[in-house]
Amino acid sequence: MKIKIITDSNCELSKEYIIENHVHVIPFYFQLGGIEYKDNFGSEVSYKEFYNRLRNGEMSTTTQITPFIFEEIFNEYINEGYDVIYLGFSSALSETFNCAQIARNSILSRNSDANITVFDTRSASSGQGLIVFKVIEMLNMGRTKEEIIDNLKILRMNLNSWFIVDNLEHLKRGGRISATNAAFGKIMEIKPILKLxxxxxxxxxxxxxxxxxxIKALFDKFENNAFDNEIQTVFIHHADCLKDAESLKMMITRCNKVKEVIINEMGPIIGSHTGPGSIAIAFLGNQK
Known part of the structure; x- marks a missing residue:
């Protein structure tokens, strides 16, 4: 049976990788300057322009993917004879995953033979991207859908997803921290080390x-928690701060023999809530 991997744009994998591996990425939408844009690999608003506009004081808001969109895309592949696996953005951060479940249940109510799995990665950005990457590896190895789902549960337990922000203002706007803590953090140059x-x-x-x-703290998280370094693929995602991402990569590769470190750009959906200068790292390790 053919298997189709579907995810959303919060995986932030490169366009080249997505095309090469035939992954269907459903875009989120965001609003900037009163105009709605599709999160589509920076084709409508480049990542550089997006983050520069945030730096200049503009605010970006985001919208979830609707059940209608999910149902339309799931049906497309079911009708072509595929089994579907959707690897979704954390349900704790958005209602989007629930929308995917609604779409799945709607299809199954009319077509009980449809084979659709919606899997909550409980992650975003580099973490969600790493899970998609590992699933593609399993698919290319000829694993069955059942084997992939079983391994996904283990991957999710071992996934370490850490990130930092450069400015607490965006976390304040999103209700993640109080205005008082944001102001105090700015004055004292306090940088929280955050995780999912x-x-x-x-x-x-x-x-x-x-x-x-x-940035050094992100390296320390890898150093202290990662296992099986020789076969590790590490993901680093950055919000228009490539030099800092490369510095983190250098710290890792200088001290550890890892299989690969992949740097990707952080998209406007996650970036709307974390702001420019954010860096996320994902790897497999002993604890989150």
Whole structure:
């Protein structure tokens, strides 16, 4: 049976990778300057322009993917004879995953033979991208759908997804931290080290002072938690701060023999909530 992998644009994988591996990416939408844009690999608003506009004080808002869109896309592949696996953005951060479930249930109510799995990655950005990457690896190895789903559950438990932000203002706007904490953090140059926990929620792990120390803290998380480094593929995603992402990559490769470190750009959906200068890292490890 043919298997189709579907995800959403919060996986932030490169366009080249998506095309090469025949992954269907459903775009989110965002509003900037009163205009709605599709999150489509920076084709409508480049990542550089997006983050520069945020730096200049513009605000971006995002919208979830509707059940109608999911149902339309799921049906397209079911009608072509595919089994479907949707790897979704964390349900703890958006109602989008629930919309995918609604679409699946709607299709099954009319077609009980449709084979659709909607899987909550409980992650985003680099973490969601790494899960999609690992599933494609399994698919290319000839694994069955059942084997892929079983392995996905283990992957999700071992996924470490950490990130930092450069400016707390965007977390304040999203209700992640209070206005008082944001103001205090700005004055004191406090940088929280954030992670997605086992439920896919954003929680603060540690706090450091200064940008360089926050980047070093991401390296420390890898150094302390990663296992099987020789076969690790590490994902680093950045919000228009490539040099810092490359610095983090260098720290990892200088001290560890890893299979690969992949750097991708952080898209406007996640970037709307974290702001320019954010960096996310994902790898497999002992604890989140």
């Amino acid at each position: 926990d086992y439920e896919g929620k954003i929680v603060a792990s540690d706090k450091v002072r200064g940008r360089k120390k926050s």
